[in-house]
Amino acid sequence: MSKHTRFALASAMALIMATGGAVGLAQAKPKPAASARTPIPPGAVEEWATLRDGTKLAANVYKPEGKGPWPVVISRTPYLKDGRADKEKDPDGSKGRAALAKQAKRYTDAGFVFVLQDVRGKGHSEGFYSAFENDVEDGYDSVEWAAKQPWSNGSIGITGGSALGITANEAAMAAPPHLKAAYVVVAPSDLLANSYMGGVLKEKDVLGWSKQQGATDEVLDSQRSRVTEDAIWDRNSMTANRKFIKIPMFNVGGWYDIFNHGNTTNFEYLQNHDAKGARGNQKLMMGPFGHGELSGDLEYPGSDRLTLGGDQEIRWFDHWLKGVDNGIMEEPPVSYFMMGPARKGAYSPINGIRTSANWPPANREVRY
Numbered sequence: 001m002s003k004h005t006r007f008a009l010a011s012a013m014a015l016i017m018a019t020g021g022a023v024g025l026a027q028a029k030p031k032p033a034a035s036a037r038t039p040i041p042p043g044a045v046e047e048w049a050t051l052r053d054g055t056k057l058a059a060n061v062y063k064p065e066g067k068g069p070w071p072v073v074i075s076r077t078p079y080l081k082d083g084r085a086d087k088e089k090d091p092d093g094s095k096g097r098a099a100l101a102k103q104a105k106r107y108t109d110a111g112f113v114f115v116l117q118d119v120r121g122k123g124h125s126e127g128f129y130s131a132f133e134n135d136v137e138d139g140y141d142s143v144e145w146a147a148k149q150p151w152s153n154g155s156i157g158i159t160g161g162s163a164l165g166i167t168a169n170e171a172a173m174a175a176p177p178h179l180k181a182a183y184v185v186v187a188p189s190d191l192l193a194n195s196y197m198g199g200v201l202k203e204k205d206v207l208g209w210s211k212q213q214g215a216t217d218e219v220l221d222s223q224r225s226r227v228t229e230d231a232i233w234d235r236n237s238m239t240a241n242r243k244f245i246k247i248p249m250f251n252v253g254g255w256y257d258i259f260n261h262g263n264t265t266n267f268e269y270l271q272n273h274d275a276k277g278a279r280g281n282q283k284l285m286m287g288p289f290g291h292g293e294l295s296g297d298l299e300y301p302g303s304d305r306l307t308l309g310g311d312q313e314i315r316w317f318d319h320w321l322k323g324v325d326n327g328i329m330e331e332p333p334v335s336y337f338m339m340g341p342a343r344k345g346a347y348s349p350i351n352g353i354r355t356s357a358n359w360p361p362a363n364r365e366v367r368y
Helices: 003-016 094-109 135-147 163-174 191-195 203-212 217-225 231-235 238-244 260-273 301-307 312-322
Strands: 045-050 056-062 070-077 113-118 152-161 179-185 249-256 283-290 334-338 352-356
Touching: 045 135, 056 094, 056 135, 070 135, 070 163, 070 312, 094 113, 113 135, 135 152, 135 163, 152 163, 152 312, 163 179, 163 238, 179 312, 191 260, 203 217, 231 238, 238 260, 249 260, 249 312, 260 283, 283 301, 283 312, 301 334, 301 352
Parallel strands: 070 113, 070 152, 152 179, 179 249, 249 283, 283 334
Antiparallel strands: 045 056, 056 113, 334 352
């Protein structure tokens, strides 16, 4: 994987601040009153967005040097915009805050304001946390809030991986007028399908993640029984609502990732069947990675050529938020790493980069 790919992916996954689980609907216990507020990362200014119901959400705003206004990239996280402490490695959280500031610098150096927002009920934000149940409306309101700030020129992009990719997808489904593009890493199409594979609950991924988010025993019991489709699932489902998306989206997935089906199917639908503005303006990149670092004895040394054009996320936002003619839309819509045997020391030449005009790639059925 190239340094650009590694950094972009690491930035997305570090913003996730997850502990290795998948995501599912969860409701948190009410936040206790904090005796001391977590410090914000260096270089950030905390600002507040007031939503349609009066709830205020906190965001760290990082600005480029010089005089604005600038285009804006926003990311909405349930994993705390100020980072979280590690009892052994980072007890006061200072290393985590420095890492978040470094990731934000990637955007500000490229001439974007970067906004990292605590979702409803998390971190410094007001409200009650109910995972992904409010992020359609809250995403809409947050994008439109960012568009009206004095540091913003009204051209907004949204980015994120895993849970942050879900909040990005939900904001895109709401179709806020000032949202121009999205960059989504390892995010599913439907939480129902990804939580109950073939009707069986993924206990560790779903309930484990919910426990980490502070879900009550009552909510966990409810999750165990929510195996069938209902109005709440459909309200936040990409398959039910992606027809409303009107923007270009760059989907990045991994063949070993728990959500790879979401990246490919979301691309396939948006590229071929979606509304004007989305149709024909999508990108898909599939690499040989998972939801975090791979374990075992596999390696894919040829994957560094997936991003020959450099940092694809910055190129994507340069094109759609700034109007830069950088050639990204003249490149094939799909790039993927075709995998073969890849044990260390026994790497097959079958492995390699492929491109395609669409997904799935051209193919033929062979019967044996």
